[in-house]
Amino acid sequence: MIKFICAVLILSISVASAKEVALTIDDAPLSGGLIYSGPKRTSRFIDVLKKEKIQAAFFCNPSRLNQDDGAARLTRYANAGHIIANHTFSHPSLNQVTASEYAKEIERAESILSSYSTFKKWFRFPFLHEGRTIEKRDAIRKHLDDSGYINGYVTTDNYDYVINDFVQKAMKKKLKVDLDRACDMLSDLNLFGLEEQERLAKKHLGTSVTQVLLMHENDIEAFCLDKSIAKLRSNGWKIVSPERAYSDPTLKAAPNTLWLDQGRLAAIIAATDGTMYKSKWENINELQRELIKRKIAPTDATP
């Protein structure tokens, strides 16, 4: 009996303390890079996710479908069971276009993406720009609500695009690039961001949340994916489905704030107690310094 109680206790402790994250991959289908062609990169994502038994969500821009077998690649993601979701037709910032132009971008993307078998009405704001004025923010919120969408929010950014750019530029210059070190940096940024958000959630909201990691369909994510997953798991992170993440009750309601570019959890905290959290990595110079410090390429690979 005591053994049984202990087992139940251990089980309930491990359930309560499980740190959960879903993987979401933006800007698909991105054109080929210097590590993978577009189709090869898609194979790599599908193979690793299948091996690790993970379902991901791909937030797509149909303006990219005519390059590098783009349309067929999205079919392959859907056939592998991954979610296809809306990231606008051509990736504008809501800060640069009118609300009605933006709404048309959402509709145009849907008219194409809805033909994929795993399409869901989840919307990811390009650049995480959700509106700089309350009027614009609310106009798009209403448009999404009226069209049956949920906000495909993120909680954590890993800045993979900065690492990927650096690596691509160095490779283009024929510099020797240490991809394992690039993967270490990416893994560290994943962990730093997730742990930081976990700490904030507990401190400001008194609870853990199921997180959503923002990734991109680029070479470095594909190349490092197995290592990134292993590092998350070895640090106690359980990778869950995007559907589970988007049913987290703490993150469900749209927060009444304009502090929206730092992810959903930061926005909810801002609306709750006024704290405006920004990651120390939300700074391109910091990231560039880190890339150089870690000797990912022999010299500064930026032009």
Ligand SMILES: [Zn+2]
């Ligand atoms: Zn994007």
